[in-house]
């Protein structure tokens with residue numbers, strides 16, 4: 001049986017959703033017989049491949065690079081899941097949205113910095129005006145709220161998707177869970 | 178018949194006779210009601226669920242949130258069940274697709290207006306607004322967020338108000354006025370720019386009317402009002418006092 005080609009990514013989030021994914025523990029072994037992780041912070045693959053069956057996006061879209069990543073994943077994936085509160089609502093990364101980008105940066109790198117007073121300009125992606133939910137940029141097929149979504153809900157959702165069903169996670173996980 | 182203050186507004190209506198009983202239907206089920214009972218009250222007596230946010234047993238009705246909307250046959254508009262009185266032979270539908278769809282939209286709009294970050298909120302896991310997302314099946318918000326800027330007032334010795342989490346339900350306004358009798362809270366501004374204020378928009382800690390009773394904090398459905406010293410997910414609200422006070426006031430007025 002050919003395995004489902006799965007991609008996961010981590011945009012503006014804390015990696016907690018990925019940690020919760022790993023928390024399915026020994027079930028990962030069973031799962032690995034049915035899915036192939038073709039792109040993820042958990043595997044060594046830097047370029048988003050073609051023909052992805054299922055993509056999970058953790059984190060809000062906060063920078064140009066986040067935006068490109070979300071657009072590319074959408075273009076190359078059959079099913080796309082908004083994975084966790086940051087992806088679904090912008091959550092904690094969205095707390096900066098009340099302020100101007102310039103003010104946020106200078107708060108972090110100048111006012112509260114003891115080591116220097118320069119804004120980072122190389123190697124870091126440029127922040128966009130607001131940290132926004134993934135679905136404000138690309139079409140999302142399934143929303144999995146939770147901060148993070150509990151491991152068993154991630155597992156049952158993946159199992160359902162593997163069977164070709166679209167589970168509605170309402171009642172199993174919620175915002176802030 | 179003397180009414181407790183929170184029902185007086187309905188009792189003042191000349192066309193309403195509390196002694197008269199009428200029959201109407203909710204979702205096809207025949208129900209009977211006193212003329213002064215709201216559709217919400219009758220639905221609840223009959224075990225028919227209608228979601229609410231601004232309604233709280235023991236306080237007057239405000240009709241502020243619109244989450245309790247129902248369909249009334251023959252009327253093109255949806256009506257809030259908490260402030261609508263039934264009429265003889267009225268046909269009320271509480272669960273049509275149209276009603277469910279509008280309720281969810283209203284809920285989503287509440288999330289766009291202010292800044293709700295459940296994962297770091299004092300009320301996470303104990304919040305009426307959050308519970309409604311599950312009840313109404315809201316998995317995400319279809320509209321753009323306003324990203325509006327709101328303040329936190331922590332000037333009171335024991336309580337604080339975070340306007341980022343306020344849904345303008347005015348439960349705080351009503352409990353402080355109708356039960357505590359202090360009327361510290363009120364509302365300033367219009368539309369989504371409205372804001373609950375203490376006294377004449379003075380810091381809560383400097384309020385000369387607030388008795389520090391904490392009732393507003395306990396009835397607030399969200400993390401907007403909280404006790405100081407409570408961290409994420411620690412703010413559970415205690416509302417047991419309301420039915421008790423309501424009962425006491427009923428007794429008093431006999």
Ligand code: SF4
Pocket residue numbers: 176292293294295296298299300301302304305306307342399400401
């Ligand atoms: S008030 Fe309720 S809905 Fe808003 S952030 Fe707090 S827990 Fe979430």
Ligand code: SF4
Pocket residue numbers: 352353357359360361362386387388389390391392393394
């Ligand atoms: S603590 Fe009591 S008196 Fe003060 S504002 Fe709240 S309800 Fe009113």
Ligand code: SF4
Pocket residue numbers: 342343344345346347348349350373393396397398399401402
């Ligand atoms: S502070 Fe709480 S009780 Fe008062 S209007 Fe806002 S949400 Fe409602």
Ligand code: FES
Pocket residue numbers: 228229230231232239240241242243244245246257258259260
């Ligand atoms: S509960 Fe009826 S309008 Fe809020």
